[in-house]
Amino acid sequence: MFSCKKCNEPLFIRNAEMKDRILTLETQCLNGHKSARRVSDHNLQEMGPEIFKKMFICLYCGSNMSLVETRLQGSKVEGLFLCPKHGVEKREFPEFLLSTIEITASEVDSPRSIIDSFRCPQCGLIYAVHEMEKRGGLIEIDTRCANGHRAQRFLPETIDPPLLKRILQRVVHCDKCGLPGHIANVEGRGNIIRVQAACPVHGITRKDIPQAFLDLLKEAVSEIPEDAVLQSTLISRECRQPLAIRAIEDTKSAYRLKCVCPGKKDSTDLILPLTWNEPVAERITRAILTCDECGHLTHILSKRKSSKKVNFQIICPIHGVMQREAPPTIFNIVSDYEEKIDRLPSIVRSLSCEKCNMPLALRDVEERRGLIEFDVECRNGHRGKRLFRPGLDTETLVDLYKRFYQCPECYEQLDLVYVEPGAREDRVVQLCSIHGKFVFDIPPDHARAMQIAYDELQADKSKPPAEAPEPESPITLEVEAEPIISAESGVKVMRGCEIVGGKFDYKVKVLNNSGYVITNVTVSIVAYPLDCLELAGENVKSISRIEVGGFRSPQFTFYPSKDCVQGKVVATVSYIDFLDQLHTISVEPYLIRSVCDLLQPTKKTSQAFDLILTGLEKTQQEQDLDWNAKVLFTKAEMILPTKNFHVVDTEEHILAGEFIGTIRGYAEGKYTKNKVAVVIMICGPENGRHSVIKVEALGEDISMLPTTIDELADTMDSWVCLRCGAPLEPEQVEEIGRRLPIRCKYCTHTLTIALYLQ
Incomplete structure (x- = not known):
């Protein structure tokens, strides 16, 4: 009802008027197409809030x-609505709807739109507030982004204080670079105050705001995190990835940070005055320990001190040794905070193949040139090295070796046969029940870690999985760093259904893009229409594991028990992640609605058909279509057999330039043998492109008739082959629109635009 007939975009209401107990709605889509929709008085009680x-x-x-x-x-109400981007817009509606409109106003998520409006549509950066002014019950804001784009934004004076504080935080952000600063000075000038916002890079910027916002501004600025400047600075403007710091130099007034972007590989120098506190120290530590190539967190390998600087090496599991440089005081800070950083996510991500993203299996471990070198290989035969520093703590080693208790051939968990101490290296023997044993000669501390990892894995088997809580996503105006992996992450679930030989094959596709192997995947059918479908087999399908980047598509088969099938199939998917936490995903319900696919065409003569119609229930639907009447008649002749109706007879004639055609069809249900008849009447100008089609459905079971009409009506407005009735592909429709001939892939008939535009 609220979709544009021209572009199929949603329609929105401009004005409303009640006349003769019918509410007329003036509507418009975002493409500017205007139209009207009408709702009867008694339907407003149910549909009002949503409308x-x-x-x-x-x-x-x-x-x-x-x-x-x-x-x-008078009897109308003029409502003033405020768009954060375009200002005030007027809407008119009847007076009796005022209470409904006011209730609806409390349900609309306008704060979300206000937050979204402070992102530049041209470059995606967050706007900084340059000037604020109260005018006519509104707050007008002049905003600018770091790329120089300007825009006006509008807020209601009744805006919630928490949301207004988020906006006021943008007052101290620099117009040139977008970095947050602090209030250097405030000058009073009547109802307007001038705020001097100090940027750590570009100095003082003067901004005017209303006097009434001063206290709230100071409170908002005090809530800006201490490391906000550093956080904003250490993000690449081009790819929004966290920067890695290669070197830090201490100048007299500030620190020079030599950075590189792991995504774009671009180098940049930043000069910032840093006030050392815990958040700043932690962020500097993470940046200086970030790999230049992949963005993974690393370990400090070695160091060489001098009086003015410390040269030290970091080791990335994938890209090896890298050089870093910092003053002694900063190196001491980095050393103190290094132990607090959780590197496990980076280590786990490094244990996937760089070429195919498959999990890696362990082939050998040896100490070489002062590094612990893991020889690894994925299932596709891609071999590589993973490098770690010697002397890793036991907890890290245990977490690392837990990932290697999988057979490289079948991915089943390996059994630990024994650990035998040696002179320089210990021998560890693992066993796969199918593919035999795997022998490793590894350093003693690694052997102990493998033993502990095995014991913990065995103990975890007796523990029930823990339900993983779903965290709430906070609303924030700040730009969040995007992950380096550009593909969609997480476990994706899709579903579909097709009718094959009178049965419904319902499939659930589970795609693992999480970056880790998931196990104990269970797909369960929770609900389906029991009155008309029967499930063949169990309602639960289990999958032992799904590899990274892999997918599985378990299938459930339903057999109809009635000729009219209508209802939703609801399913859930649960799995256990690499942290042994249980996750449950609700699959989007799939609506099964079918009659025509469960019919059998039955031949009848015109006389017998007339006799059958006398005792049948009847319903009908009429619709206007932008098709030529003769073309629509030809389509209907082709479509009825594809919907399992036997065409009993057809009749067509032209009166005073008007085409009038009638098609009658008959079928019976496969299971109940209920009779179903359709009568399609089409009329319209002989040479025009507008026609009216009326579809009458008659049957013994009235519940089958609405679905039958819907299936036929939906098909009438589609593009089909005029010879065999097969649907055309979207690409073929586009080619016809460009006046190119196409060939039906079912009957090889050549189709042109002239056939459809008679």
Whole structure:
């Protein structure tokens, strides 16, 4: 009802008017197409709240608007709605709807639109506030992004204080670079105050805001994190990845940070005055221990001190040794905070193949040139090295070796046969029940870690999986760093259904893009229409494991027990991740709605068909289509057999330039043998592109008729081959639109645009 007929985009309400107990809605889509929709009085009670949410949508950008004022004008109300991007927009509606509109206003998520409006649409950067002014019950804001793009934003004066504080935090952000600063000075000038915002890079910027916001501004600035400047600085503007620090130099007034972007490999120098506190020290430590190539966290390998600087090496598991340089005081800070950093996620990500993203299996471990070298190989035969520093703590080694208790051939968990101490290296023997034993000669501390890892894995088997809580995503205006892996991460679940030979094959596809192997995957059918479908087999399918980047598609088969099938299939997917936590995903319900696929065409003569119609229930639907009537008649002749109806007879004639055609079809249900008949009547100008089609459905079971009409009506407005009735592909429709001939892939008939535009 609320979709544009021209572009199929959603429609939103411009005005509403009640006349003769019918509410007429003036609507418009975001492409500017205007139309009208009508709702009867008695349907407003049920549909009202959902309908009037469409009145709160800006017609220029699609943002949610706030209701700021209502003005009574006789029997009508003029509502003033505020878009954060385009300002005030007027809407008119009847007076009796005022209470409904006000209730709907409390349900609209306008704060989300306000937050989203402070991101530059041209470059994606966050706007800084340059000037604020109260005017006419609104707050007008002049904003600028770091790339120089300007925009006006509008807020209601009744905005919630927490949201206003987030906006006011942008006052102390620099217009040139976007970095957060602090308030250097405040000058009072009547109702307007001038705030001197100090940027750590570009110095003082003067900004004017209303006097009433001063206290809230100071409170908002005090809530900015201490490391906000550093956090914003150590993010690449181009790819939004965290920067890695290669060297730090201590100048008299500030620190020079020599950085590189792991994503773009671009180098940049930053000069920042740093106030050392715990958040700043932790962020500097993470940046200086970040790999230049992949962004993984590393370990400090060795160091060489002098009076003015410390040269030290870090070791990345994938890319090896890298050089770092820092003053002695900063190196001491980095050394203190290094132990607090959790490197396990980086280590786990490094245990996937760089070429195919498959998990790596251990082939050998040896100490060489002062490094612990892991010889690894994935299932596709890609071999590589993973490098670690000697003397890793036992906890890290145990977490590391837990990932290697999998057979490289079948990925089943390996058994630890024994650990035998040796002179320089200990011998460890692992066993796969299918592929035999694996022997490793490794350093003693690694052998002990393998023993502990095995014991913990065995102990974990007796523990029930823990339910993983779903964290709530916080609302923030700050730009968050994106992960280096650009592909969609996580476990994705998709579903689909097809009708094959009178049965419904329902599949659930589980795609593992999480970066880790998932195990104990269970797909369960929770609900389905029991009155018309029967499930063949169990309602639960189990999968032992799904590799990184892999997928599985278990299938469930349903057999219909009635000729009319309608209902939703609901399923869930659960799995255990690499931390042994249980996750459950609800699969989007799939609506099964079918009649025509469960019919059998039955031949009848015209006389017998007329006799059958006398005792059948009847329903009908009429619709206007932008098709030529004769073309639509030809389509209907082709479509009915594809919907399992036997065409009983057809009739067509032209009167005074008007085409009138009738097609009658008959079928019976496969299971109940219920009779179903359809009568399609088409009329319209002989040479025009507008026609009216009326579909009558008649049957013994009235529950089958609405679905039958819907299936036929949906197909009538589609593009099909005019010879065999097969549907055309979207690419073929585009080619026809460009006036190119196409060939039906089912009957090889050549089709042109002229056939459809008679």
